[in-house]
Amino acid sequence: MQRYNPQRTVTSILCCKCGVLIEPNPGNVCGECFTEELGHSGEIPAMLVLHHCRNCERYHIPPKKWVYCEPESLDLLKLCMQRIKVKDAKITDGSFIWTESHSRRLQVRVLVDRDTETATVRQEATVEYVLQNLQCKDCERLMAEKTWCAIVQIRQRAEGRRTLLYLEQLILTQNAHRGATDFKMRRNGMDFYFSDKNAANRFVAFIECTLPVKKGRTEKLVSEDTHTGERFSKASYVLDIPPISKEDLICLPKSIAHQLGTSRFLLCLRVRKNIHLVDCETPRKVEVPGLQYWKTPFVALLSKSRLCSFVVRDIEDEWEAAVTKTVYVVPEENVDSQEIATRTSIPLCVGDCVLGYSLTHLNTQNDALEEMREDRVPDVVLVKKKPLGKKQDRRLWRLKRLQNGDEAGCQDTEMFMEEIEEDKELRSSVGIVPNEEVLELWERGEEVASSIPVSELMERFSSTMNIDG
Ligand SMILES: [Zn+2]
Ligand SMILES: [Zn+2]
Incomplete structure (x- = not known):
């Protein structure tokens, strides 16, 4: 059975012909398929590999069939002979040559007829079959159940x-x-x-x-x-675990907001042992202890992927010492639309680009939001100033995963990687694998726009090189 093993260093690949797991080799085919390929050259192979499941004692017929055959039976002989694929020739007869059963080898003497221009040439050859252990899918499933x-x-x-x-x-x-x-x-x-x-x-x-x-x-x-x-x-x-992630928008039930002394809309700063939140109107930060959270759980009203860009049009300075101001914004994609008023404590200037959540035409089922009267729900909740568009040349690292898969287009992973790039503290607790390219850049002393500095990636290099395959 292919076991999940965190310490494993050799990567397995799938045979490109039949799909069984093998260690990588130049042709990326398993022994069974390799010897089969040999036959196409017109020669009778001296040796062939047969995959055999030790558990159910069945033989593998590529690509996906498994059959049981008695030792030295006609069925087994047929199976063996079918595995010999020789171009322009016909296997006409075959018989077993006795082998010791512990040798895990079978020998078959075959007669091969080959048509040449003048006559049919009969040739005798001995093919040796090496039995290799390979657990069949059925047994693999069974073992996994039991173990x-x-x-x-x-x-x-x-x-x-x-x-x-x-x-x-x-x-x-x-x-x-x-x-x-x-x-x-x-x-x-x-x-x-x-x-x-x-x-x-x-x-x-x-x-x-x-x-x-x-x-x-x-x-x-x-x-x-x-x-x-x-x-x-x-x-x-x-x-x-809480259905909340960093920078998700939360609409708190009235009772909890009252308890915490906040307004109803909060932004998640991070989820750790406690849940760290910040009020969307005032800069007040609060923590909800983990134990308390599950007694009266709340969910994210909008996930970070729903963030939109707004442009600040006007700021109403109510009084000098005001922390929370009323700000007038328009969506960045439609700057000619009507200005939307919202309350925020983010220090902003007219013309700033700011990220926020639009709450108009919201199609989400959320009890806390339903509970709020229509007129108390703001149209827009602002989150943060839009990071200046300092674009990095290319990403020089990847995230270490428990299972490597196709992550292209996975929005969550992409956003998480951006969070790692923005947050040096977060970087200390995650698995960053620098690209090989980092080493070259470092040696050449080349300057590259990278969200994680090349020097920092170099430090990672020495520590991850030995454990990452
Ligand atoms: Zn194969
Ligand atoms: Zn089996």
Whole structure:
């Protein structure tokens, strides 16, 4: 079985012909397919590889079939002979040559007829088959079922899942998932499998120390031996983390806003052990302790991906010492539209570009928002001044992941990487893998516009080079 192994350094690839997992080689084909390819040259191969599943004792017929054959049976002989693919020739007969069964080798003597221009040439040859172990998909599935006794499912049930990405980084950099036998990325979370319940408990404790977690646990009895009294049960943990990520907009229920002494609209600064929020009207920052959060949970009204750009048209200075001002903005994409008034404590000037959430025509089901009277809901909530367009040449690093996949176009990952580039403190707890190019740039002393300075990436280089494949 292909086990998930965090320490693993050799990357496996799929055979480009039949798709079994192999270690990389120049042709990127498995032994079985390689010897088959040889046959196209017109020669009878001296040796062929047969994949054999030791568990169910079936033989592999590429690409996807597995069949059982008795030793030295006619079926096995047929299977062996079918594997010999020789151009312009016909295998007419074959018979087994006795081999010791422990040798994991089969020998078949074959007769080959080859038509030349003048006559048919008959040729005799011996082909040796090397049996290689390969677990078939059925057995792999069966083993996976049997080997784990605890599963930890982490979920962030939200539109934006950057807090989940952050948690993944903490798990990776602190190797908190040691002892996990398998890992699967899910649509809104991650599953970790353990064959040892203590390791699973340790992992759960780590997550609970890191983020506010709602924990559910179930135990299912799988089998019980009536003679020995031995029981085998599987434990499932479901860990929900808050459906909130950095810079998401939150509309608080009246009671919680009252408790915290804030207005109803807040922005998430970060989700750690506590949830850090900032009032959208005043610069007041508050923390919601993790335990308290799950007693009266709230969700994000709008995820960061919904941020829009506005241009400041006018500022009303109510009085000199005012912290919160009324600001008039227009959408950047439609500067001729009517000015929208909103309250903010962000220091702004007329002409500034600012990011914010538009709340008009909002199509979201949110109890706290429903609870607010129509006339109290602002049309726009401003978040921050738009970062100046200092474009980086290209990104010189990638994010280390638990599972490397196709991330092109994944908005959450892209936004999370931008957050890492903006936040030096965050960078200390995430897995940054610099590109090879960094080394060359450093040696040439070349200046490049990069959000993470080349010198900082160089420091990372020496520490990640040895562990990242
Ligand atoms: Zn293959
Ligand atoms: Zn099998």
